Amino acid sequence: MSDFKSEVYHIVSRIPEGKVMSYGQIAALCGHPRAARTVGQIAHFGDEHLPWHRVVNAKGGLAKGYWGGKKAHASALEAEGVKVKNYSVNMRVYRWWPDA
Numbered sequence: 001m002s003d004f005k006s007e008v009y010h011i012v013s014r015i016p017e018g019k020v021m022s023y024g025q026i027a028a029l030c031g032h033p034r035a036a037r038t039v040g041q042i043a044h045f046g047d048e049h050l051p052w053h054r055v056v057n058a059k060g061g062l063a064k065g066y067w068g069g070k071k072a073h074a075s076a077l078e079a080e081g082v083k084v085k086n087y088s089v090n091m092r093v094y095r096w097w098p099d100a
Contacts, residue, residue, distance in 0.1 A: 004035070009042075011098065012046075015054040018080045019094055020056050020077070020094045024036035025095075036058075039055070052066070054080075054096075056089060058091075061087065061088050062087045
């Protein structure tokens, strides 16, 4: 596994219930601010035991490529208390930043 992929896995594993991060945010924290699409690919094909439902686009939009589509993505987030409106979450309310 590449160092970048390992870093992505580590960050995603730390996102708490009821919070989300964007693909770009994760990429930037891994030292590759232009690698949001790569983070998306890692999410799409990554370890299914990680909380990928907590990863959204920069505007809070849900992923159509999520297993089961946007509806399933919304259901997974709503089960954790995240309010989803029009397949999007309010990043001002739900965005999470790790302490360090």
